[in-house]
Amino acid sequence: EAGVAQSPRYKIIEKRQSVAFWCNPISGHATLYWYQQILGQGPKLLIQFQNNGVVDDSQLPKDRFSAERLKGVDSTLKIQPAKLEDSAVYLCASSHRVGQPQHFGDGTRLSIL
Amino acid sequence: KNQVEQSPQSLIILEGKNCTLQCNYTVSPFSNLRWYKQDTGRGPVSLTIMTFSENTKSNGRYTATLDADTKQSSLHITASQLSDSASYICVVGTNFGNEKLTFGTGTRLTIIP
Numbered sequence A: 001e002a003g004v005a006q007s008p009r010y011k012i013i014e015k016r017q018s019v020a021f022w023c024n025p026i027s028g029h030a031t032l033y034w035y036q037q038i039l040g041q042g043p044k045l046l047i048q049f050q051n052n053g054v055v056d057d058s059q060l061p062k063d064r065f066s067a068e069r070l071k072g073v074d075s076t077l078k079i080q081p082a083k084l085e086d087s088a089v090y091l092c093a094s095s096h097r098v099g100q101p102q103h104f105g106d107g108t109r110l111s112i113l
Numbered sequence B: 001k002n003q004v005e006q007s008p009q010s011l012i013i014l015e016g017k018n019c020t021l022q023c024n025y026t027v028s029p030f031s032n033l034r035w036y037k038q039d040t041g042r043g044p045v046s047l048t049i050m051t052f053s054e055n056t057k058s059n060g061r062y063t064a065t066l067d068a069d070t071k072q073s074s075l076h077i078t079a080s081q082l083s084d085s086a087s088y089i090c091v092v093g094t095n096f097g098n099e100k101l102t103f104g105t106g107t108r109l110t111i112i113p
Helices: none
Strands: A005-007 A010-013 A019-024 A031-037 A044-050 A053-056 A065-068 A075-079 A088-095 A108-112 B004-007 B010-014 B019-025 B030-038 B045-051 B056-059 B062-067 B072-077 B086-094 B100-103 B107-112
Touching: A005 A088, A010 A019, A019 A088, A019 A108, A031 A075, A044 A065, A044 A075, A044 B100, A075 A088, B004 B086, B010 B019, B019 B030, B019 B086, B019 B107, B030 B062, B030 B072, B045 B056, B045 B062, B045 B072, B072 B086
Parallel strands: A010 A108, B010 B107
Antiparallel strands: A005 A019, A019 A075, A031 A044, A031 A088, A044 A053, A065 A075, A088 A108, B004 B019, B019 B072, B030 B045, B030 B086, B056 B062, B062 B072, B086 B100, B086 B107
């Protein structure tokens, strides 16, 4: 079974620039999550999709972050404009359904200069 | 406020030795408790998931315990190997409507030869 794919693996941008991350979940997984993991901390949920609908985006900074999951499969997370405090690893995870183990991708490490 | 606290923050042991990692939580209402292993630069990988009625679950050399009365969990690693060097994250799920996960900050385990 192929795992969760994320790209790019690394991204370096200057503050106020924009950036986008891509995630391809495990085939058949209806639930998709985006997390932000700051160094030394556990992941923090940004947004959760069930198929192509948003279930929870309460911790997503909507003034600068946006996410979509077209056709209920792939997803993109965008930051515009980026701030220094956005430096983190952005993890995508998927699960067959809520309550089942989440399978994580290896993340995108974002550095803001 | 839902919280998950892990101890110790970091741990160094000799290869072949056993160790136990601790997790205390104040998450309510409780649904399940998960342990994840996160290698440096990789996404978390699920080790175990336990519900309220389970008090122990094993995955190879990893054994997790759960005491729902005292809201404590432990992860015991037997006969440690160099490949066990990683961060171990305790995650507690609620099931109030849509499931929400609360992540601990992890224990950084280093195995030395």
